Amino acid sequence: xxxxxxxxxxxxxxxxxxxxxxxxxxxxxxxxxxxxxxxxxxxxxxxxxxxxxxxxxxxxxxxxxxxxxxxxxxxxxxxxxxxxxxxxxxxxxxxxxxxxxxxxxxxxxxxxxxxxxxxxxxxxxxxxxxxxxxxxxxxxxxxxxxxxxxxxxxxxxxxxxxxxxxxxxxxxxxxxxxxxxxxxxxxxxxxxxxxxxxxxxxxxxxxxxxxxxxxxxxxxxxxxxxxxxxxxxxxxxxxxxxxxxxxxxxxxxxxxxxxxxxxxxxxxxxxxxxxxxxxxxxxxxxxxxxxxxxxxxxxxxxxxxxxxxxxxxxxxxxxxxxxxxxxxxxxxxxxxxxxxxxxxxxxxxxxxxxxxxxxxxxxxxxxxxxxxxx
Numbered sequence: 001x002x003x004x005x006x007x008x009x010x011x012x013x014x015x016x017x018x019x020x021x022x023x024x025x026x027x028x029x030x031x032x033x034x035x036x037x038x039x040x041x042x043x044x045x046x047x048x049x050x051x052x053x054x055x056x057x058x059x060x061x062x063x064x065x066x067x068x069x070x071x072x073x074x075x076x077x078x079x080x081x082x083x084x085x086x087x088x089x090x091x092x093x094x095x096x097x098x099x100x101x102x103x104x105x106x107x108x109x110x111x112x113x114x115x116x117x118x119x120x121x122x123x124x125x126x127x128x129x130x131x132x133x134x135x136x137x138x139x140x141x142x143x144x145x146x147x148x149x150x151x152x153x154x155x156x157x158x159x160x161x162x163x164x165x166x167x168x169x170x171x172x173x174x175x176x177x178x179x180x181x182x183x184x185x186x187x188x189x190x191x192x193x194x195x196x197x198x199x200x201x202x203x204x205x206x207x208x209x210x211x212x213x214x215x216x217x218x219x220x221x222x223x224x225x226x227x228x229x230x231x232x233x234x235x236x237x238x239x240x241x242x243x244x245x246x247x248x249x250x251x252x253x254x255x256x257x258x259x260x261x262x263x264x265x266x267x268x269x270x271x272x273x274x275x276x277x278x279x280x281x282x283x284x285x286x287x288x289x290x291x292x293x294x295x296x297x298x299x300x301x302x303x304x305x306x307x308x309x310x311x312x313x314x315x316x317x318x319x320x321x322x323x324x325x326x327x328x329x330x331x332x333x334x335x336x337x338x339x340x341x342x343x344x345x346x347x348x349x350x351x352x353x354x355x356x357x358x359x360x361x362x363x364x365x366x367x368x369x370x371x372x373x374x
Contacts, residue, residue, distance in 0.1 A: 086309060087364030094365055095304045101282035102275070104305035105149045109238075109270035112142045123245045124276035125292055130245035137259045138271070147236055147268050148306055153179040156307035159195060160296040160314030161186045163328035163340070164321060170313055170373035171196040177311070181303055183295040184208060187333050189231065195314070195332065201236040201302075203295055206247035209254055216253055226261065234266045241271055243292075288356055290349035297353055300366070311367040315357060317350035323372055 098104075115121075117139055120131040157177040159165075161184065174180060174196030182188070182202040188195055214221040229237070241251040258269065276293070279301050283293060296315055303310045314332065319340030321328050329338040361368035 084361070084367055085364050086367070090363055091304075091309070091365050094360075097285075098282055098301060098304050101285075102278040102301065102305070104302055105146050105151075107275045107278065108146045108148050108272060108302070110142050110273045111146065112139060112144055114273075115139060115142070121242050121273065124243050124274055124280075126245040130248075132242060132245075132248055132251070135255070138255050141255065141258050141262075141269050142271060143269065147270060148302075151306060153307045155179075155309050155311070156181065156303045157196075158296065158299045158303050158310060158312050158315075159183070159186075160312065160316075161331045161333070162314040162316040163330060163332050163334065164316035164323075164370060165191070165194045165314045165332040166328070168194045168313075168372045170194060170369070173373045174198065174313060179303075179307060181299040183299060185212075185228070185237075186331070191332060199232060199235045201238055201299075202232070203238045203240065203299070205243075205295075206239070206241055206250040206254060209250050215250065216257060222257070225257070226265075229265050229267050232265075232267045234268065236268045236270050238270045238272065240276075242274060243276065286356060288349065288353060290352075294350060294353060297357075300357075309367075311369060312357065313369050315354065315368060316370055317354055322370055 115134050117134055117136050119134045121134060122128055123130050123132070155177050156179045157174050158181040159174060171191075171193045175198040177198070179200045180196065180198045182199050185202050185204045185208050186195075188197050188199065209215055209225075213225045216222050216225060239251075239254070241247060241254075258265075276298075279293060279298060280289070282301070283289065283297070288297075296312070300310060300312065316322070316328075319328055319330075320326065328340060329335075330340055357366070357368055360366050
C-alpha cells in the first residue's frame with residue numbers, strides 16, 4: 001500500500017512539473033527575443049525570450065529542440081570577432097541621437113560653480129518631497145570642471161559584472177583599451193585574468209559602503225576602503241548620490257571620509273546631478289523604460305559620447321553560461337555556490353535591455369562579447 005501511494009505521488013509530481021514547464025515554454029514562445037529570419041545567420045536556431053528562473057531554463061534546455069544548438073548560434077552571431085564589422089556611420093548616428101538628449105560632458109558631474117551651499121537636490125528615483133542639501137564639505141569635493149570635458153578616446157571597454165566573465169580570460173584584452181568603464185566598484189585584483197586590472201572610471205553606488213565596508217564604522221573598515229581606493233590610482237569615481245533618497249545618510253558618511261583624506265588619494269571624484277532624467281528620456285525612445293536602467297547601459301550611454309568605438313563585456317543577465325551550459329551566479333565576484341537571482345532582471349528589464357544591445361551588436365553599432373577570450 002505504501003509503495004502504491006509513493007508511486008502515485010511521484011507520478012502526480014512529474015505531471016505537475018511537466019505542466020509548469022509547458023506553461024513556461026508557451027510564454028517563452030509568445031514573447032521571443034530573437035528570431036532566426038531577422039537576426040541569425042545560415043539558418044541558425046531561434047533564441048526566445050528567456051527569464052532566468054527554473055521554469056524557463058527547464059523549458060529552454062529540455063523542451064525546445066532549437067536550444068540544443070544554442071552554443072553554435074552564439075558562436076556564429078556573437079563570439080567570432082571576424083564575423084562582426086563596425087558600422088561607423090550607424091554608431092555616429094546613435095551618438096548624435098544620444099547627444100541631442102544628454103549633454104554628457106556637462107552633466108557628467110556637478111562642479112563647484114554649478115551649485116551653491118544650501119542648494120536642494122532632488123532624487124531621480126524618489127518622491128519629489130525628498131531633498132539633499134548641498135553642504136560646504138560636499139561642494140569642496142566637487143571638481144572645478146568636468147574631468148571628461150573635451151576628452152575623446154578611440155576604443156573603450158564597458159565591463160559589466162555578469163558571472164559570464166568567470167573563466168573568460170578576457171583580462172589582457174580588456175586592459176588594452178584606451179578607456180575602461182567599470183560598474184559599482186567591482187573588484188578586479190583577484191579576478192584580473194578574467195576582467196583585467198585597468199580602470200579609468202567606475203561607478204560607486206553609496207549602498208556599496210554599507211554592503212562591503214560596514215558603513216566605515218571601524219578603523220579596519222576605513223583602512224580597507226582607503227586601500228581599495230588607492231588601487232584606482234587616478235581613475236574617476238562616479239558617485240550617483242542623487243538616485244535614491246535612501247542613500248542620503250551613506251552619502252554624508254562618504255563625504256566626511258573624502259574630506260578627511262583630501263590630498264591622500266589620487267582618485268578623481270565625480271558627483272552627477274540629475275543626469276538620469278535625460279538618460280531615461282532617451283532610452284524611452286528605444287522602448288526601454290524599466291523602473292531603473294541598469295548601470296551597464298548607463299555606462300554605455302556615457303561611453304557613446306566619449307568614445308569612437310565601444311565594446312561590452314560582462315553583459316549577460318541570465319543564469320547559465322552560453323559557452324559551457326553551466327549555471328552562473330549573477331556577478332563574477334559572487335561567492336562560490338551563490339545562486340542566480342531574478343531580482344535585478346525584474347527591476348531593470350534586463351532581458352529587454354539585452355535584446356536591444358544584441359540588435360545594436362548585429363547592426364555593428366557596438367560589439368557585445370559573450371565568448372571566452374583567446
